[in-house]
Amino acid sequence: MTNDPAILPAQGAILLVDKAEGWTSHDVVAKSRRALGTRKVGHAGTLDPMATGLLVLGAGPSTRLLTHLVGLDKTYLTTIRLGYATVTDDREGERISTADAGAMGEVTPERISAAAAELTGDIMQAPSAVSAIKVNGQRAYDRVRAGEAVELQQRPVTVHAFELGEARHGVDDTGAPVIDIDATVRCSTGTYIRALARDLGKALGVGGHLTMLRRTRVGPFDVADAVGTEALAQGGALPLLAPTSVATSLFPRLDLGAEQTIDLGNGKKLEVDPSVVPDASIAAAVGPGERLVGLVQVKRGRVRVVTNFPVETGGAP
Incomplete structure (x- = not known):
């Protein structure tokens, strides 16, 4: 184990990190600053603490590339739970509605596929109320935590693919019926996967939210090539990408x-x-x-x- 910082090239570098659950994006940036021996570290798009997967970081002069990486398409693996909605559109939020057994019995594979198809392509999407979008100068999630009802305006996004796995029927910890579905989503930047889960549940009349979210790709970058957060925290040599190779790949x-x-x-x-x-x-x-x-x-x-x-x-x- 070593805490010696890696040697950062003169033009900086791009670093791919596989964020663990419970870490904030700010935590990853802070650890990267120590690991690389520089304060100049930024990212090309955050992940919630509940989410795992690929964060693209820039260090030194290579932070200038991040502006051109933010808009890249992204791929996610996720698990959607149908049966109730939460205030955060994920498993960490308070439950705000629960479907009865009758409504859940009417949710068929055909209806799920049809609802997902309506959420594929160029669509209008209202971001999750607990997003970092500012409303009158204040983050939406701060307003929600203060007890306000926040509804954000819809914006255009593109869902290139919304591929669903087999529906798994079960019950939650209260004994209420639920349906869990694994999904792969390829989408444009600015798409909220939590909002997709929310809108799928809403279309089916039973509510929905995320129980798992993992980002696997950002443009040409794959999480398989990323360093884990624990290895990042230990310091030492890191798999740095030269800015020239990144720029010429794009x-x-x-x-x-x-x-x-x-x-x-x-x-x-x-x-x-x-x-x-x-x-x-x-x-x-x-x-x-x-x-x-x-x-x-x-x-x-x-x-x-x-x-x-x-x-x-x-x-x-």
Whole structure:
């Protein structure tokens, strides 16, 4: 066991973490700061303490990449319990309604599939009332905890896939009938999986909430490649992703010569041959030595910086 910080490269790095249940996203960031020996650590989207799975972190100059990672699609594994609703839309919240046995008896596999199909594709979704969205300057979850009834406005999201497993019938700890369903959800950023569970239960007239949530993918990043939170807490060597490899996995690559690297790094616009370099709303400009110079826009042979990536002194090469 070691608590020595990992050596952070001069351009920083992206770190994938498999968050354990009970940890907050802030806990993971705090542990990463200690493990990497830098205060400059951010994330590309939080997970609730109840949830587990993939957090994408950026450290050092690579935090500048996070803005471009937040909007990536995400994949979740989850378990939905039909039979009652909670104030938080998950198992940690107070029960606010319970379906009777008659209503539960009318919930068939066909009705469940039809309701899930209505929640697939481009839909309007009201976020969970205990989300971090601000209402009149105050977080929605703070208003709920203060006893207020909060209803957030619907917003457009895309559910690419809402795949359901077999329904398992049982009873909860009060003896009331429940139906548990495992599901895989692929969705756009901003989609609330708790709200999907809530809306599925509402469509079936029996209420619903999450009992388990695990994020397995963010864009091209897989939780199988992530370091666990316990290993993160122990410190030492970590599987760091170079910003150049991350950027070029997401965006077209534009290779620069030494002089172009200097010019672009100084904020100058570049001219390239439009017959060779196609237009791109975002491209990864890479200089000699696989240095990520910046994310750029290419339009009709003109290259301008969208986000530059400096090299911090004192880091590893």
